[in-house]
Amino acid sequence: MANKNIRALSSRKELNDNLFENIAGLSQKNVSKEDFQELAKRFMIDDSVVVGAASFYDFTREENRNKKIHVCSGTACMMANTQSKLKKNIENYFDKSEIGHAACVGRCHSSNAFMFDSKTYSATNEKELSSIISDKKHQENNYNIGCNTTPILTSKIENISNFYSLAEKFKEKPQQVIQELKTSNLRGRGGAGFPFWFKLDAVIKESNPKKYIVCNADEGDPGAYSDMYLMEHQAHKVLFGMYLSGLTVSANTGVLYIRGEYPDSIKIVGEAINELKEKNLIGDFKFKIIRGQGSYVCGEETALLNSIEGLRPEVRVRPPYPAQYGLYGKPTVLSNVETFANIHWILENGGEAFAKLGTKQSTGTKLVSLDSFFNKPGMYEIEMGTDLHTIFSEFGGGFKSKIKGFQIGGPLGGIVPMHKIADLTLDFESLNSNGFLLGHASVVSIPTDFPMVKFLEHLMEFTSDESCGKCYPCRIGSFRGMEMLQKAQTSSYKIDRQLFDDLLETLEIGSLCALGGGVPLPIKNALQYFEEELKHYFTSN
Template sequence: MAQIRCCTASGCRAAGGDALQQALQQARGHQGLSPAALSIKAVGCLRLCGRGPLVALDPADGGCQKLYGAVPPASALALVQLTLAPHAPGAAAALAAHAVDGDHPFFALQQPVVLEGLGRVDPESIDDALAHGAYSQLQRCRAEARPEQVRACIRRSGLRGRGGAGYPTGLKWDTVALQPPGPRLVVCNADEGDPGAFMDRAVLEGDPHRLLEGLAIAAFAVGAELGYVYLRAEYPLAIARLRRALRQLRQRGLLQGLDLQLRVGAGAYVCGEETALLASIAGGRGTPRQRPPYPAQQGLFGRPTLINNVETLAAVPAILRRGADWYAALGTGRSRGTKVFSLSGALPHTGLVEVPMGTSLRTVVETMGGASGVKAVQTGGPAGGCIPSALLDTPIAYETLAELGSMLGSGGMVVLPEGLPMPQLARYFMGFCAAESCGKCVPCRAGTVQLAQLLDRFCAGRGSAGDLQQLEQLGRMVQATSLCGLGQGAPNPVFSTLRHFRHEYEAACGGAPR
């Protein structure tokens, strides 16, 4: 059947996707067509967010899909005509300027696992999700498997936490499951706060049932009867879609005794830290606490609690369906499977990419993203670092990026242009951490402010050798003594820019004496 798939994720909405979808429906009406003859389907992210609003045409003759980007509502009629008659010459010419090459490496090199339903499934319809296989693995687990078999499969797959820390997921599931008898909980960390990261948002907005299936499987594997999704308030569309998906799930009776709840944050970056997140779910200030005890031992309401990131949980149904060995065959070294990155900054093709671990940064940024004249790539958000263009051949993995003084992080990848002064970028991240510090521990609360003031001198070109020394000393102190990852990671952008771009700091010294 002929079909037009419209991206209805936040990126394309911001670019005018709603108006385009309405215009398409009108154009269909003008042509005297019924929804049965031409389906206009709302779907999740079609990946190339920078060319939004995006539409994919599935022609009536069953030919391969065609992708169009930055389409104004005025082109709706041409899109409808082209879908019905794939060789309509007038329509193809009218749309030529908006055509997106589906064979470009940006699409061709992707390997969708977590994102396989995005752009295909209607995120607001459980029937469509079920038709695409949602919840089939959950039902298979319940009917055929014991929890320890599910955990063994995840352990064998080599899946590691995609929120940034990279802790082996199977091991975490085992730890929670093997706690002394009593109630356990599962929590999905959907508090995606790193600037430059929008992978989890795309999954939440584009395929919420996949995430909920992963969460329900995790609950089955560790023996939990209560689960929470903690979602940041800055993602209103994701909240609405997840809420709807949960309602549909309850109505269909697919939860079978499992209670899943949505909790919405209120704008605090630190709540992405697991102990702060638990404090916030419990209705308190989102401040972290000392670990151990780890949440796996003593978490929400004092119970053993499994906390996994969105991308980690969304990978679970695919791993169970295709097998642990299939997943483990992707990737490199101790980093198996695929990773989703949100590609943004100074490059022509911005959007979402999912590639096997071990793909080089250069492939992602230059071949897929089309970047040229790259100064550095920033990965890992405010706790990450910058990797200079000379080192872009590094394969992407948890260990390799950490060795370069950055981190894989949650998947934000921002391409920095030639002209950007690195002290200014370090100052930007330090300002972010100072503003988001929860204030509980002194090194982070006061240290980030002091570091930001030191960086201000370098930004203004009036630093000194003494300032440089103090920057490094204070940075090490904040890193070593802060309570949680926010403070411990805050000096990383400074260290990584000092490591690879020290000359820029030195050039900013020796100005006017202090």
């Protein structure tokens, strides 16, 4: 009820004078407590709401406001073992108190990554770092791009006006759009694989005259940079998908929630929106970009909605779902970047053509992000159903050094040992039936000499750091799991296996969302496939 009331007060000023942006703005200026109180007064909310939100995010909490440079602490950079040297070099230029961290800045293909002066960089040596810090010049984020089939997401748009003219054909035909999407069997690319047409259909059926389209561009999975690729190289495919969704459900506002760790994406999408306005291609449809402030859990759809509203981004209990009660309590189509980016191709070529690509249940293509351990790291558009071996050898060019396994699909995805590659194809079903998860299809390699127990500790620590705190299995359980794994590495303590299994079960079935509920999966994979290496840390019962 309290959140409903705050939401109602926040929605009075809505997106033009957005509470979350106000909180972020004040935090950046590092203003006094009185200024935050003044903001609360202006929105007629309690001070605690503003303080509660500001204290949540990496970039807005008080102790981080003086940070001048953020070193990437994502899993891919961690596996590449580049960050401690980088940080040491950075300490030659900044006081330790001015150096913060960013969970992943999307440079997983080159590692050595950091964020500085609202830009992201990779610096492989001190000379490079020195010139970045003195010149502050933009550094191209270069990586390989390829495709093994009909390009849907990686093809070039020749003419923007022609591209958007397709909307005219479907303008007042919502049922035709639904039918094409249904035939295509386009499933959400954010990880859950939910049929996209169903979301549109559910929002069409809502009678509320105010509706929203929200694009989840908070690509927080360390190792994934496919949404970043789309925003920086294919922004109009994403924007068209949102615009067309708006026409279909009668919504005239599209909000893109883009993570703050992707400053180039924010800039490029902003320029693309301006281009649409200048060319008058989208009528009275409005876009709004909201810059994330450093929080993994905001990739969870309801936490993301709360975040836009200026509330503390705690996960909401569902139902009601966003289609019925979304942004500011209004019906909302909420989907991820890659899902929206597929819509133009489907409507131009027909749902049937899309369904012919891939497998029966996993149609179309999927962007796959390969990390710096590959000889050809990069972003590859791969037809669903392609075997992993082909992707890794033909596109990735094999591995540069010895690895014992990899994590696919982010921190909640599966940990796959090398011998399982031969059994797997790139689709929801193959990975699920083998006990893994497709997720966002990012691949983070785990080198042979990196202790698996340390990797598990990292997963528990990540969950504990990023937990929204709403439910105790995740809030407390992930921290306890991390403690156990740490203690087992630094003393003669052995983890009670039964207790650890109980903890995983509690997380799995007692957590409200996929963060706490999902982290047991990779840990169980590791316990199964790396038993020999891990047994030393556990009791044998």
